[in-house]
Amino acid sequence: MLNTFIDYLKNFDKKTCIILKYGLYFCFSICLISISILIYYDFFYNSPNLFYIGTLLFKLSLTFAIEFIICGFVVDFLKKEAT
Numbered sequence: 311m312l313n314t315f316i317d318y319l320k321n322f323d324k325k326t327c328i329i330l331k332y333g334l335y336f337c338f339s340i341c342l343i344s345i346s347i348l349i350y351y352d353f354f355y356n357s358p359n360l361f362y363i364g365t366l367l368f369k370l371s372l373t374f375a376i377e378f379i380i381c382g383f384v385v386d387f388l389k390k391e392a393t
Contacts, residue, residue, distance in 0.1 A: 333378035
């Protein structure tokens with residue numbers, strides 16, 4: 311099953327692959343920002359607001375990453391079915 315998943319990723323359309331790659335970079339940058347906020351909260355300033363902001367940004371980045379992956383598969387499937 312994992313091999314079919316990897317083969318399907320390798321056969322993505324060029325534009326879909328580029329959008330997926332930059333979307334995941336965006337999600338990774340949000341994740342790094344949230345981790346830096348949580349490290350700042352842990353070591354320097356113990357405010358509950360920083361904790362909530364850091365955890366919400368982390369959840370947001372994971373949600374966006376999953377949505378980019380799922381939407382990439384759906385768009386690629388629809389493009390291949392249309393042709």
